[in-house]
Amino acid sequence: MTGTGDALLALGAGDGPAPPSLNGELVFEAPWEARVFGMAHRLCDAGLFTWDEFRQALIAEIGRWEQAHPRGAPYAYFERFQAALEALLTTRGLMANAELWGRAKALAARPHGHDHG
């Protein structure tokens, strides 16, 4: 088995390309992935952008990442999804990068044992 083949199999190892009946598989590996997925769909449903506009942002973001990384580099689809959503909201003027960064820093500064809710 050559390198790329191993890569595909390795990436499948968690959810296993075989056997075929994988319908119960967990598709989100972390809660935040579900939240960004849900946010993108909600904002699309609410008419802030069309799904095709989001798709174009996602294609651009994935393309940028693939240009910047060697084949086989660890790939995190939902990080690209998240970056695409942030970029789309920013270009639409719905949010500024500085706002997001400021809020993330504020959340990071929470004391240990904070209430996640």
Next chain:
Amino acid sequence: MSHDHDHDHDHDPSSPALRAEALEALLVEKGLLTPEEVDAVLTQYGERVGPLNGARVVARAWVDEAYRARLLEEGTAAAAELGIKGGPGGQMERLVVVENSPSVHNVVVCTLCSCYPWALLGLPPRWYKDPAYRSRIVREPRAVLREFGLEVSKEKAVRVWDSSAEVRYLVLPERPEGTEGFDEDALAALVAREAMIGVALVSGPAVTP
């Protein structure tokens, strides 16, 4: 006292989890969404949308020749006959159903991102989104299918459908032998998501007792 190794990432403002939390908080403040609305999307995709919808379409096509013809002719309308509609983000605007046969095997990919007929198949599996699958299935489909455990005979053509236009594809697998007496529900239960993407076949029933 609490030991917080598990939460170290919570103190890195560039971590995806924290950015997602920050983004949701900002969007809520701006009145663009509520956490409950996001929850509702996830409930919809997790529970009400899923590969069972695709399996129902396949099973109907297997038992109803006229439906099969309509499905191959106009996929979106045929899915809607069974109450399956996309809505925004459901990616069902133009569904094209491609049929496997003794001479052709079909397999679906989205080379540019991860377009997928969610309303029929639920959330895409991880490997579908992976760069290795997206690039290799086009270049060497037989080798990739072999890694999924599917050996396609040399006599059979392999067609790879790239979802990167506005089109979403669904593979109509071949009905397995040994299912002659099966009703639609029993047939649908045999159809896994992977068969409708084209990286697996539908197996017949296990040995009956």
